[in-house]
Amino acid sequence: MAAAAGSGVGYNTHHHQVGNTGTPPMSAGPSGKRGRGRPLTGGANTSAFKAADVAPAAARRKKQKVAEKHIPDKVASLLPESAIYTQLLEFETRVDAALARKKLDIQEAVRSPPPVQRILRMYVFNTFANQNQDPNNSYHHHQQFGNPREPPSWTLRIMGRILESDAREPDGNTTKPNPALPKFSSFFKRITIQLDPSVYPDNHTIVWDAGRGSNHVEGFEIKRQGDKEFLANIKLEMDYTPERFKLSAPLAAILGVEVDTRSRIIAALWQYIKGKKLQNATDPTLINCDPALQRILGDKSVRFASVSSRLNQHLSPPQPIHLEHRMKVSGPMPASNACYDVSVNVPPPLLKEMSAFLTNLEKHRDIDLYDDLITSSIRKINEHLRRRAFFLGFSHSPVDFINGLIASQSRDLKMVVGQVGRNAEKERRSDFYNQPWVEDAVIRYLNRRPAKASEGPGNT
Template structure:
């Protein structure tokens, strides 16, 4: 009798070369079993023992096999097991050696039928539960670096600890080099400046300044030329050109025009009314120059005025007298001025204890800002009112048109910020860090060796697990491979065993599924 709601269906007959036996609807397992004659557990030499009163499932050979359908013939199945028990009681127990040579286990490749409800095979189910091995849950594999030896190998091979120390040391060196690389890149982008002395030379030359030059028949008119140039002094205050050391070392300084934003030359307006002001602006002429030259026609001497606007990088400002007396700074960058104000407030403990975003103004700060209490965020705006652009350097030079040429031996020293010319060395350092042919070759050899170690470790673990408990290992391996096969086939969520049960088709979703299936089928039939 079948308790299911659906009428029983006879499964298709199995091929004559296979035997049908009831199995538990679980993943395929290799069952540990002995020869039918070996029923005494005390004489079984293996790792596993079965309980004596439970009947053992046995794969019948091709000559003794008979088709038994567990759904339609439950009584036939019971008679089969009774005859099997009688044969075992009549025969004597054979030796383990004889049993091992005559026993054989065959794996059935056909799909096993599920046990129906009400079938008298409860003892068989318990027997299968005793022998089944649940595969271990799948764990996410932890990816190890290519050059790292596993801990298991470190326990087996103590010498691997030295290699591990070398790996740690290499990681520390790489981290230090990476930090240094970042520092060098930042230094290349924002080069540091060094305070140097720029010596400015102002002189003039003249030609055709004789009395006969302006008469009729003269080829050229009298003229003069004003020249402005300069060079960075070496250590000790020596001019590299005058001292004959212009090529000493590999330090290359910027050209003269790089230290100025604007240069203005004022001529005597009485002699040159049209263009008496000559202006050079770095924004209009970004190309650096070694010097400047102003040429004019004339034979009258006068005094020319030169104003040099220094190019400070970063930009610097003049501090007002009241604020300079408080901070002790007369000329500096805005960040340094703000830092000086913060140090002043911190040193005198002027920060408000109730609201740290405010600070109290003492008598000196009240004279500067005119407030008793001020917010830190407003300090920058207040300080801007006390900052001004630095004054231009004012020079005067008398244009001489007689005597020695060039005329004028006066020079002026100006303090400028010179960027360190380490760009070539830093670029060479960065380039050398990118070339690691030898290191890469060694890394490839190390990676290949570690990869072999990983392979040998897997092989060792595989054989070690098999040697300790062969049956459990094979069962777990088969279960794992079956799961992998389902995942590859895209059938991980499909459970064929549940579909064999009638309860599976009594769920609410079946009616909707049938309607959709029939609708699709009719649509295919109506399609031309």
């Protein structure tokens, strides 16, 4: 809901009280502005109506822009039902304030979303085809006697998905992956699979690298020809965002964590320093290291600003995940179906919805249309109010009203033509033109006049 223009600002009317002249000025300039009037209960020397606002046109327009959605006080007094509209404006102001606070909270959450820990379940298994364990009926035997047959092969599959607590099938298996959650390969920056070099001397190492720009997938599949069992080694290097580090043994001992981000490690170290009261009493930026902290930072006293650089030697990339899989070519399929659970961080489930909310919050087409309609209606109400005041003032005292209107028109006309400071009576006398400024004014006037063709140079 769009913010109410000039919310909380009442519609103020300014009146200039005229003295005992009996001719109150009315604001009705050349543009046809009419004054507002109200009958007064007084004697003959008092004005028959209250003077209207005689502010200049620009000032009046500026005042109306401030309170363009608020009903004037005079209209509210004449129409008690308008109190409901005023209550709606106040409610709109409260709603706009609540939306503004929520918008700031969502913007902060979208800018730095808090991580949500989930379980990534990985499945490692293999299948095989055209395997025959009978040596008299092998693949080579068929090839020698001209019997065409597909060569024996196996397929290694590495798959995974994020577990959801409420996404279970009756048999305990997870359902199809949720498209809103990241895919399996997005959690790794490199996957290396090493086959037995004695069985596969050529190309026994398969590497998938996320830096190559390939699209993320739900799993990997490696297919090779072969009919022998062997042991395959799988190395998974996690892709942490933000980057995580493995702490050295001394640092992990005092902080109680093994792997974490740099910012959280420094924050935990700061809490350790505060808890042990290791800050120097005279210089708070100086840290007095205890024996455990001295083994990490290397000195008895260090500046806290240098702590981050001193921690570099105690931080290393986290160890990759090592898995072993026995490739089987006989028995039931899938063979050696192993399951591994890894804790990972995923974006908040409502991150896309929050981004869409911020986008839609900026598009208030319907609300803007209604706001424009309300503003137009308020302008019409103000115009009718001015007309009513004009005719009401005229009906109560026509003579005083006309005199005030003429005086106001005269002042407006003088202001338009720039003759506000002129005095016609003084200009009629010769002394007015004997003042010191007259000679300079005449010279300026003559120099400013355009020269005629006959007065140009070379003409006589």
